[in-house]
Amino acid sequence: MKVVRLLYESFLEESKKLKTDRMILLIALIIPILVNLMVGWELSKGVMDHIPLGVVDEDNSPLSRQLVQYFADNETFALTYYAQNQEELQELISHSKIKAGLVIPSHFSEDVTALRSPSVLMIYDGSHMSITSVAKAKASEILLTMRTGAAIKQLEGRLLMTEEEAYQTAMPIAFETRTLYNPAKNFNYFMTPGYGTIICQPGIGLTAVLCITSMPKRKKQDILHYMGGKVLFYGGLGSIAFIINILVQVFLFKIPCRGSLFIAFFFSILLAMAVAAMAVAVSAWMPKRTIAIAGIGLLLLPNSVMAGYTWPLLSMSAFYQKTAYLIPFYHYGDNIRDLFLKGSMQHPLSDILFLILFTLAMVWIAASKFFFFQPLLTKEDKPL
Amino acid sequence: MTAFLYYLKEEFHFIKKQAGLILLLFVGIPFLTVWFAGAYATDYVYHIPIAVLDEDNSELSRSIIEHFDKNERFQVTHHVYTRQELQNILDTKEAYMGLYIPPDLNENVLSGQTTQVLILTNGANVIIGNNAYASAATIVQTVSAGASIKIISVKGSLPQISATNMALPFQFTDRMLYDPQMTYMNYLIYGFVAVFFQQLLLSGLATLILRNPQETVKEHTLRRLGAKITAAAGCLILTGSLAILWLHKGMHVVLTGNVFLALALSILFAIAISCPAILLTAITKDKTKFSQISYMLSLPTFLTCGYVWPADQMPFLLKGLIKITWPLIYYARTFDEILVKNLPLKSVLPNAMHLIIYSAIFMPISIYVWKKRFGEPKETALSIAETNSIEGIDIYE
Known part of the structure; x- marks a missing residue:
């Protein structure tokens, strides 16, 4: 007591x-x-969206425009600038106008058709990890999807495969991601x-x-x-x-x-x-x-x-x-x-x-x- | 000018005699910088521990694991044998990512059937989870493409190069500017230095402002206050610069920008942050109460300055509210970007202008309130000192 x-x-x-x-x-x-x-x-808001993105489309073909459209339609990105070249894109990043940039090389579509496997470049602002990590994860997803789609079309057209067969050939190993505990990130x-x-x-x-x-x-x-x-x-x-x-x-x-x-x-x-x-x-x-x-x-x-x-x-x-x-x-x-x-x-x-x-x-x-x-x-x- | 220099000398003379102030203004930023930088010295994002459950145990499955192990971002730390074990290791955070390879992977690939490999990431830490996911996706795609190339080569009787280009109609690479390793250290440390500068300046200014309020009110208020701000900010900018130099030389933190521009912005910020400091000393009239409030503000001001969560992702109204009330949002991120990205003057100017406008509006208001509060006849310097000395406690300690 x-x-x-x-x-x-x-x-x-x-x-x-x-x-x-x-x-x-x-x-x-x-x-x-x-x-x-x-x-x-x-x-x-919880999840970052409308991350400002700049694009250099040196090809300007239906395929390259389709790729750009994939990014534009995704709510993670906001297509804010069309730049003339990589230098301009980098300048936009250094001025903090954009956080990521997509560079599609000239003859992109032609090279894809001719099986020359051209390379698309993504440039990120590495100084802001929280934005860049979101942008990079989403950009990888978009590009992988687009690439698989292009491979399937090639296989259908060149090796006369059915859509299913082409998919299985293009994606012999698919991967599924499960984000545990916080699926919406x-x-x-x-x-x-x-x-x-x-x-x-x-x-x-x-x-x-x-x-x-x-x-x-x-x-x-x-x-x-x-x-x-x-x-x-x-x-x-x-x-x-x-x-x-x-x-x-x-x-x-x-x-x-x-x-x-x-x-x-x-x-x-x-x-x-x-x-x-x-x-x-x-x-x-x-x-x-x-x-x-x-x-x-x-x-x-x-x-x-x-x-x-x-x-x-x-x-x-x-x-x-x-x-x-x-x-x-x-x-x-x-x-x-x-x-x-x-x-x-x-x-x-x-x-x-x-x-x-x-x-x-x-x-x-x-x-x-x-x-x-x-x-x-x-x-x-x-x-x- | 002569009066200002005289008061400045007086402030330094006072600082010299106060051990607490010397610690605060000269040791504070370097000590905190070393302490915080030490926490980020090891680069975890580049060695994320992963656990693997390989139910196939074929050459192909082992090559997938090898790809992960050889990748600089991952380190295979656990090989487990059941799904439950995999789940447990992720739950206990012994591994940050799990890789599950199902049985018959190799067989299915050879027979032309798609098989799913499962990647389990821990979403509890979103930043690391996102980084891990992007790299893991690339690895699995690479392995998948390798298998695809083999199949195409056989089915289409094509040479390796054609099969490769058919499986990979285009490549993609990425370039990470300024901080290719994307480290927490480079991401956060300059922001912390900015907050240390803010907090120590607030504390230092409170001591200097509250030491002789009546005299300051009586004559040359602006010059006296200017001398106090110059003395405290000058010491902190000097030691802050040394801390940044150490970060760059000792810890290899990126420093590519214009240091003079960063200094100029720091001076503008010092003037701007003096406005709430003066206002708060006027309201509290007490070093202890001032310290309590200023410490309480350190975390929220950092969380809302656009560092952890970008300003352009904040609700519009809240962003406006923050911009009106606290100037750190104009400083911390810009200060970082000047040093890391070499942000040009043109891009710094809007924030610099905001700091000037903030100071132009709040400095007169703060000084007015301050004069009003300390000019009250009942409040003498003695009574304020007495208020701060209850139970024999010296406010200047």
Whole structure:
């Protein structure tokens, strides 16, 4: 009972701040929710389309025009420029007017008919990976389809094969692609489940990091409960932000969540507590506010990169892989994405255990400052 | 001019005495650049681990696998024996792509029947999935074409060359400009440097602006503010340039553009981003609150500046809203393209003009609000310092 009372007292101390310090609600709830609405709106299209494309058609034959038409009809591309030559096309790319270019050589149609196998050139702007990867995948698809069609016609015409026979000869090995978990290759599905949380995390950290300003006279063991109360308060606030964010994603932006929303909430609460505990520990050990803010900012803001959410961790060096393990978001990001996209998580128990142990360890680290260095401080005696 | 130089000297004198500011302005960008660049130092997109289930185990199927293994983009890391195993390896992300070769592939090809090879890509990471797909499709097509050539050659009694040209009526090649390897490092790192510049400038300016607000309001406001912006931006541009030099020389990040043009754009951006900095210091009057808000803005401003999701793919209204409120959208991507693509002045000018217009509109508004807030008789420098020093905390630390 005493434990509950101590936790409640500490919790109450923080909740009273809500009346005087509007920044807490602004930073922990309002900004993250608004930003999530904005990012969800930004990515609402999900799949990139109408990527500006330039064409050099040096052949200008029915076949070359057909090829150009294939690109023009595909919604991934927007045929924006007809250039006279490759140099002009490259200039358009260097001026960022187009992101991809198609070059059809002169005598293209003639060479196809004469079995001289001419070469079509695709030029891409390699500086913008997210656009180029979409453009390249779609262009490869269009060109392969067109080439198979041309081969079938050759076989029908020259070797007098039936359409089926020609198809089987031209495509002895067909390939089928299955994009697992995100068949539409929707950028929103890939980014938003984790990024929504990454946006909320600093809100918890930047408010909780200011919470330890003084230590009322207490028994040493009670300090742990005092810290626990703070973690519960800021973790609770963060949990509300996380849960609202998940609800916004699912119900407003229609991001499919194949798994249980309650599991998503449960994981989010664990993460919120872990982040709050980390911020409370920073607050205890870094009494200077701006330094504490910078510290928690450094710990939380690079999470999307350092925890391997967008850039796979296995591609990073051993040092980064090991340090990532200590980032709470590492134990959350892939799980929540799996829960959204696959409907289940791989081995979540170890991650749950980590988040709980991390929270407890951080509470202890926060309290240890007062166990070892500044025990029995009082508000009246000396501010921290 | 003399007054400006005097105030500039005063700002540097202040910076010199503040260890926190020295760290922020001189160490901040290089440290963050090294830290982030380290994460992208290994090039995963070029060695995507793939798992293979070969139920045919023929010469043809082995040649398909060999094609994948020899391709620089892939690395066959797992040979599995059941579909469930293949699925598990993809689920646990031990491999990023799966290749399934059905039984009787070789037999079917010889008997003239089309057989499907299945490529399973992980769509959870769209960017890597797309890259993997494009390369995998090309490989399977190459192998398929090889088989097709053999069949045509036999059926049509044609020489190899004619059979090849009949199977491949045209070829297609591609050329990837600026970054042929399409690495994450080249794609993102300059954008990160731009955001580091923004965040550190915001923090640095807040400290400098809030150190003597009453004096600044009283006289030579523009010159004093100009000196603060020049001091903070100057230090950061210098260290940012060194960080970029290191990225190019040490990490081989593409740098082909006009550095002076990038510098000029950075100066315009520094002036533009000072407007929200001044406005925010006026609203918060407190370094701690300012820091909280500015840190909260770092991720959203990066996510909406056209780097991760291109500006022309955003909803029109949102794009307009972002352009009106925050200037990073005019800077980050253009800054990157100047350095990587050597974007010419003509293409930079529209964004440069936007930065100038943004500053021309928001600077007077920010200074007006700032003067109004700090010119209030009740608010003295002392009381502001006191507000920031609750519980004995020094705001300038």
